[in-house]
Amino acid sequence: MPKIVTEADRQLKRQVILDAAAHEIARIGYDRANINTIAEQAGIGRGTIYLYFKSKEEVLEVLLDSVGQLINEVIQQSIEQHGTWQYRLELLAQTFMELASDHRDYLRVHVSALHGVNRPIGAPVARWLKTTVSHLAFAFERAAERGQIRTSDPFTLALLVLAMLESFVLLPEVLDLPIHEAVARSAFMAEVLWGGIRPLHTP
Amino acid sequence: MPKIVTEADRQLKRQVILDAAAHEIARIGYDRANINTIAEQAGIGRGTIYLYFKSKEEVLEVLLDSVGQLINEVIQQSIEQHGTWQYRLELLAQTFMELASDHRDYLRVHVSALHGVNRPIGAPVARWLKTTVSHLAFAFERAAERGQIRTSDPFTLALLVLAMLESFVLLPEVLDLPIHEAVARSAFMAEVLWGGIRPLHTP
Amino acid sequence: MPKIVTEADRQLKRQVILDAAAHEIARIGYDRANINTIAEQAGIGRGTIYLYFKSKEEVLEVLLDSVGQLINEVIQQSIEQHGTWQYRLELLAQTFMELASDHRDYLRVHVSALHGVNRPIGAPVARWLKTTVSHLAFAFERAAERGQIRTSDPFTLALLVLAMLESFVLLPEVLDLPIHEAVARSAFMAEVLWGGIRPLHTP
Amino acid sequence: MPKIVTEADRQLKRQVILDAAAHEIARIGYDRANINTIAEQAGIGRGTIYLYFKSKEEVLEVLLDSVGQLINEVIQQSIEQHGTWQYRLELLAQTFMELASDHRDYLRVHVSALHGVNRPIGAPVARWLKTTVSHLAFAFERAAERGQIRTSDPFTLALLVLAMLESFVLLPEVLDLPIHEAVARSAFMAEVLWGGIRPLHTP
DNA sequence: AATGAATGAGCTTTCATTCAT
DNA sequence: AATGAATGAAAGCTCATTCAT
Numbered sequence: 001m002p003k004i005v006t007e008a009d010r011q012l013k014r015q016v017i018l019d020a021a022a023h024e025i026a027r028i029g030y031d032r033a034n035i036n037t038i039a040e041q042a043g044i045g046r047g048t049i050y051l052y053f054k055s056k057e058e059v060l061e062v063l064l065d066s067v068g069q070l071i072n073e074v075i076q077q078s079i080e081q082h083g084t085w086q087y088r089l090e091l092l093a094q095t096f097m098e099l100a101s102d103h104r105d106y107l108r109v110h111v112s113a114l115h116g117v118n119r120p121i122g123a124p125v126a127r128w129l130k131t132t133v134s135h136l137a138f139a140f141e142r143a144a145e146r147g148q149i150r151t152s153d154p155f156t157l158a159l160l161v162l163a164m165l166e167s168f169v170l171l172p173e174v175l176d177l178p179i180h181e182a183v184a185r186s187a188f189m190a191e192v193l194w195g196g197i198r199p200l201h202t203p
Numbered sequence: 204m205p206k207i208v209t210e211a212d213r214q215l216k217r218q219v220i221l222d223a224a225a226h227e228i229a230r231i232g233y234d235r236a237n238i239n240t241i242a243e244q245a246g247i248g249r250g251t252i253y254l255y256f257k258s259k260e261e262v263l264e265v266l267l268d269s270v271g272q273l274i275n276e277v278i279q280q281s282i283e284q285h286g287t288w289q290y291r292l293e294l295l296a297q298t299f300m301e302l303a304s305d306h307r308d309y310l311r312v313h314v315s316a317l318h319g320v321n322r323p324i325g326a327p328v329a330r331w332l333k334t335t336v337s338h339l340a341f342a343f344e345r346a347a348e349r350g351q352i353r354t355s356d357p358f359t360l361a362l363l364v365l366a367m368l369e370s371f372v373l374l375p376e377v378l379d380l381p382i383h384e385a386v387a388r389s390a391f392m393a394e395v396l397w398g399g400i401r402p403l404h405t406p
Numbered sequence: 407m408p409k410i411v412t413e414a415d416r417q418l419k420r421q422v423i424l425d426a427a428a429h430e431i432a433r434i435g436y437d438r439a440n441i442n443t444i445a446e447q448a449g450i451g452r453g454t455i456y457l458y459f460k461s462k463e464e465v466l467e468v469l470l471d472s473v474g475q476l477i478n479e480v481i482q483q484s485i486e487q488h489g490t491w492q493y494r495l496e497l498l499a500q501t502f503m504e505l506a507s508d509h510r511d512y513l514r515v516h517v518s519a520l521h522g523v524n525r526p527i528g529a530p531v532a533r534w535l536k537t538t539v540s541h542l543a544f545a546f547e548r549a550a551e552r553g554q555i556r557t558s559d560p561f562t563l564a565l566l567v568l569a570m571l572e573s574f575v576l577l578p579e580v581l582d583l584p585i586h587e588a589v590a591r592s593a594f595m596a597e598v599l600w601g602g603i604r605p606l607h608t609p
Numbered sequence: 610m611p612k613i614v615t616e617a618d619r620q621l622k623r624q625v626i627l628d629a630a631a632h633e634i635a636r637i638g639y640d641r642a643n644i645n646t647i648a649e650q651a652g653i654g655r656g657t658i659y660l661y662f663k664s665k666e667e668v669l670e671v672l673l674d675s676v677g678q679l680i681n682e683v684i685q686q687s688i689e690q691h692g693t694w695q696y697r698l699e700l701l702a703q704t705f706m707e708l709a710s711d712h713r714d715y716l717r718v719h720v721s722a723l724h725g726v727n728r729p730i731g732a733p734v735a736r737w738l739k740t741t742v743s744h745l746a747f748a749f750e751r752a753a754e755r756g757q758i759r760t761s762d763p764f765t766l767a768l769l770v771l772a773m774l775e776s777f778v779l780l781p782e783v784l785d786l787p788i789h790e791a792v793a794r795s796a797f798m799a800e801v802l803w804g805g806i807r808p809l810h811t812p
Numbered sequence: 813a814a815t816g817a818a819t820g821a822g823c824t825t826t827c828a829t830t831c832a833t
Numbered sequence: 834a835a836t837g838a839a840t841g842a843a844a845g846c847t848c849a850t851t852c853a854t
Contacts, residue, residue, distance in 0.1 A: 005838070029320045034822090115369075115372075115373070116315050117229055117315045129377060156391050160395065164363055164367065167362065174336070188355065188359050192360065192400060193399060195401075248815040249815075434726060434728055437638065437641060440826090440827070441829085450836085451835060453838095457835075461828080521721055523638045535783055565780070572772075595765065598769060599801075602804035614817070645844085654820060656846080656848080657819070
């Protein structure tokens with residue numbers, strides 16, 4: 001009888017590989033990240049990676065899709081909340097920061113790919129950006145229609161919000177902040193943003 | 204008899220090389236950018252590059268320093284203006300957009316290196332960020348002291364402003380805008396930002 | 407309780423593996439033939455092959471021995487016939503063609519290994535060639551002594567005959583002939599050959 | 610000034626590489642032949658080969674085209690001779706043998722590729738075979754029309770002749786003959802062949 | 813000063829073979 | 834007995850850098 005490997009086992013090992021890959025790519029970038037090193041860090045043989053992924057490129061694609069989904073979920077949950085948009089923005093900033101803290105390597109890879117140059121490999125993240133900006137812009141547009149926020153350009157606003165969020169992933173590295181400090185900063189970010197879009201009559 | 208090459212000639216050719224390098228790196232990234240292709244685009248021989256730069260890495264370093272200075276000048280000139288901070292922010296956004304439009308390749312390389320992963324090569328841009336954030340934060344702090352703007356965290360505010368500015372390098376890819384449209388978007392950005400930091404008593 | 411596997415069962419499964427191997431090797435050659443693909447085509451697991459053969463190399467060896475024996479039998483039966491040598495040659499050509507048609511993959515592998523380069527793996531076929539040429543040469547020598555054919559160099563004649571026969575394995579590929587046409591061609595081959603060695607006084 | 614390398618220099622070094630490749634491929638076959646070893650035998654660095662050939666596959670293609678041309682020249686010169694066809698066939702056999710002796714590695718590669726299995730890489734030689742068989746068949750057809758030889762199937766006859774010639778590349782390995790002996794054998798081959806196709810009225 | 817031919821380290825990927833189940 | 838997941842040696846190829854000219 002063959003060794004029995006369930007689909008769950010496969011997914012588990014895929015995750016181990018993805019984690020190792022995220023670590024390496026976050027450290028030295030996709031091009032320099034070495035399949036051999038990734039395998040070592042994943043505690044498996046070099047060839048084993050190719051039983052789980054078609055190529056090095058596919059590892060990155062799955063990685064990016066995975067983190068893209070994570071981010072989308074955070075955004076979705078935040079902006080679908082009941083309550084004021086001030087509150088929603090605070091929540092968005094905070095949960096995004098927590099995500100970045102929990103999955104630091106993944107976020108680094110994501111941001112790196114997003115702002116990275118136009119290699120074919122950047123395409124998936126570019127698509128992600130367009131989609132996510134659109135969703136966010138739509139939410140802003142509805143909010144503006146209802147007088148909950150005030151904006152003349154929901155699309156660009158959405159891009160700005162995403163840019164702010166993603167730039168905060170850089171914070172820990174640049175400022176060497178402990179995590180609770182960074183969370184506090186995210187609150188400030190939400191505050192500035194809210195100031196920029198709140199309806200004039202709000203206090 | 205050796206050909207006489209003045210320092211000005213050297214600087215000129217260095218610039219030609221840097222332009223070619225910026226083009227290639229903006230296109231496919233530092234790691235994939237090919238010294239041979241860069242030499243061809245610069246119209247010189249492959250080995251000649253090494254008479255002007257120690258290594259491929261040095262080319263990038265000089266490139267990044269160069270664009271870093273360009274950005275600093277734009278920022279400096281904008282925030283040192285006379286007039287309201289609302290005006291200064293508008294000017295900053297606009298001139299930055301013009302810079303991004305005039306030196307698109309350079310800016311792409313800059314943003315890519317800034318958000319890129321932690322390779323040794325990223326260090327120069329990280330230093331640039333710390334310095335520039337500090338300068339900007341200092342200006343915001345002074346402005347806050349004078350009641351020209353309202354902020355509780357000048358440092359983070361500075362980071363937010365830079366994040367907004369740099370995010371606009373993505374605009375062409377995301378929105379496919381003609382340049383005058385993009386400039387208009389920058390005005391919107393300044394508007395939101397100003398809304399977020401203007402003193403409460405301002406109109 | 408171990409499954410009981412008789413020697414006959416073993417031989418049967420060995421044959422299945424050999425067939426699959428012949429198919430793959432005939433298609434893309436020994437070096438590129440993939441153990442995994444062979445196993446799939448044989449309808450067994452990858453590791454199972456190693457219960458029946460020591461290595462990939464051994465599979466080829468057995469394959470070559472097997473087809474070598476097949477050919478020898480055809481040759482033996484033809485030249486041991488009663489009747490004129492003209493008849494025997496015709497029969498040889500025809501039955502060889504039928505063999506090539508019935509076991510096309512096996513013959514392709516055989517010819518490929520025979521004319522292939524001097525890898526250790528070619529040794530078995532080289533031995534086969536020496537032996538078979540010798541047998542055929544011996545028969546020609548006896549026939550010459552009895553005046554049934556006329557030749558000054560039975561050994562080289564034997565080599566020529568084998569070369570002609572084997573070259574006909576190329577026929578389908580070169581001429582895209584249907585099988586009965588190819589058989590007709592084999593008759594022509596026998597005719598030319600007979601013309602070259604028949605005693606002068608024969609009609 | 611760059612190092613000046615003339616086209617003649619290039620061709621010379623290409624030839625050195627081809628010779629080394631022919632040696633290795635004749636020894637262990639195309640698939641096992643190692644670019645590294647070939648480079649070593651050619652006395653150059655590993656990467657240098659790729660300055661002269663696009664890929665390992667191209668090396669083989671050029672190699673095969675080159676030997677194909679050599680063979681074609683020998684055939685052409687022989688069958689265009691004045692004199693009887695008996696003489697032409699003798700000449701053909703002899704000059705072919707000399708070719709095989711002068712360029713043993715090249716001929717081994719040629720024959721190996723010709724009888725090798727249907728890898729994409731075999732296509733060039735298959736084309737060569739079709740063309741060359743056609744040419745030869747055409748010559749035989751004309752000769753038959755003029756009553757110089759007697760054959761009912763020029764095409765198959767041409768294939769037979771080529772098969773005989775190529776089979777003699779195996780001679781050294783099978784018989785371990787010194788070269789003059791091998792040439793003598795080629796005379797025998799021509800003799801048998803001539804016997805098989807000479808017009809009935811010839812002596 | 814300028815060149816581009818030459819180099820070899822280092823990369824991704826394949827695949828015969830092993831072995832726990 | 835049978836399996837297929839796991840392995841790592843080995844291969845082709847790219848490219849930053851050197852250096853003879």
